[in-house]
Amino acid sequence: MKKPFSLSEVYRLLEPGPVVLVTTARAGRANIMPMSWHTMMECEPPLVGCVISNRNHSFETLKATRECVINIPTVELAEKVVNCGNTSGRRVDKFKAFGLTPMTAVGVKAPLIAECYASLECQVVNQKLVAPYNFFVLEVVKAWIESTRKKPRTIHHQGEGFFMVAGRTMHLSAPITSRAGK
Amino acid sequence: MKKPFSLSEVYRLLEPGPVVLVTTARAGRANIMPMSWHTMMECEPPLVGCVISNRNHSFETLKATRECVINIPTVELAEKVVNCGNTSGRRVDKFKAFGLTPMTAVGVKAPLIAECYASLECQVVNQKLVAPYNFFVLEVVKAWIESTRKKPRTIHHQGEGFFMVAGRTMHLSAPITSRAGK
Numbered sequence: 001m002k003k004p005f006s007l008s009e010v011y012r013l014l015e016p017g018p019v020v021l022v023t024t025a026r027a028g029r030a031n032i033m034p035m036s037w038h039t040m041m042e043c044e045p046p047l048v049g050c051v052i053s054n055r056n057h058s059f060e061t062l063k064a065t066r067e068c069v070i071n072i073p074t075v076e077l078a079e080k081v082v083n084c085g086n087t088s089g090r091r092v093d094k095f096k097a098f099g100l101t102p103m104t105a106v107g108v109k110a111p112l113i114a115e116c117y118a119s120l121e122c123q124v125v126n127q128k129l130v131a132p133y134n135f136f137v138l139e140v141v142k143a144w145i146e147s148t149r150k151k152p153r154t155i156h157h158q159g160e161g162f163f164m165v166a167g168r169t170m171h172l173s174a175p176i177t178s179r180a181g182k
Numbered sequence: 183m184k185k186p187f188s189l190s191e192v193y194r195l196l197e198p199g200p201v202v203l204v205t206t207a208r209a210g211r212a213n214i215m216p217m218s219w220h221t222m223m224e225c226e227p228p229l230v231g232c233v234i235s236n237r238n239h240s241f242e243t244l245k246a247t248r249e250c251v252i253n254i255p256t257v258e259l260a261e262k263v264v265n266c267g268n269t270s271g272r273r274v275d276k277f278k279a280f281g282l283t284p285m286t287a288v289g290v291k292a293p294l295i296a297e298c299y300a301s302l303e304c305q306v307v308n309q310k311l312v313a314p315y316n317f318f319v320l321e322v323v324k325a326w327i328e329s330t331r332k333k334p335r336t337i338h339h340q341g342e343g344f345f346m347v348a349g350r351t352m353h354l355s356a357p358i359t360s361r362a363g364k
Contacts, residue, residue, distance in 0.1 A: 017199010
């Protein structure tokens with residue numbers, strides 16, 4: 001079961017660079033798109049920048065609704081992720097086709113994906129770089145996590161169908177930060 | 183020894199989301215800053231978006247010179263990465279302090295870091311989101327790789343001094359792409 005997750009901790013989920021599944025919805029039809037081109041832009045409120053190509057079905061929906069959910073899958077879902085990337089929401093209901101379960105979100109119309117260990121409800125807050133680069137700035141307005149999942153192994157795209165699977169975690173005494181004086 | 187690396191393949195290095203070391207230089211003084219807030223924005227020519235806080239010494243240098251190098255370290259350098267993140271270039275020559283070796287770049291004044299397995303020479307091409315978000319768009323103009331390194335294990339920041347170390351690589355038959363019709 002997904003539980004609320006602190007917005008100030010969202011960067012810890014996305015900063016390592018996992019492949020995510022972006023859900024959008026319009027006129028009662030939901031879609032899913034894998035995405036790796038994203039970055040944190042602010043910790044709190046959490047802002048996320050991402051590129052969604054204007055050749056993708058999700059682009060028009062995101063532009064029109066200004067809402068989406070960023071869902072984070074683990075390695076167990078890798079094949080479904082690839083399937084979502086190789087089909088178009090114009091023709092396929094990917095939830096049905098690949099056995100994924102939509103869950104109602106709280107703050108946006110796009111659904112969460114039940115099988116993903118974390119889900120971030122997002123609203124578009126800046127579109128200035130959409131025209132030149134298809135780059136959207138999103139604010140995460142509500143975050144959810146599967147709290148019972150221990151050591152979720154995210155996947156990280158290396159191109160051409162290769163994925164790096166998250167390995168061990170190490171702790172180094174002092175925190176790294178890009179936020180003061182480097 | 184670093185060899186030239188194809189610009190069209192650069193996304194394969196950055197898309198998995200590794201911590202990188204950004205080098206900048208002005209008036210003969212070079213600096214190093216760890217960064218995790220970056221994303222690919224275009225494959226070819228390779229464009230990279232990144233957030234560098236205006237509280238960081240590197241921010242002013244990047245803004246003034248419009249040049250930097252993105253260096254990709256592996257787990258063997260993790261402690262040096264953290265040290266670079268916990269000191270300021272205003273006071274410390276990080277190359278000397280942490281035993282890193284500057285190498286002359288071809289297209290920019292900022293140095294490559296010899297110990298990093300890949301280095302990407304970059305020029306700033308868009309600053310429209312610098313004022314609101316400290317977000318720079320960079321074009322990679324020259325790329326280098328340590329071609330003898332097998333299975334470089336990158337590190338991926340999870341916040342608070344925790345790092346995920348890149349694990350195994352898996353291949354799924356069909357390529358994932360965010361570039362057409364999803």
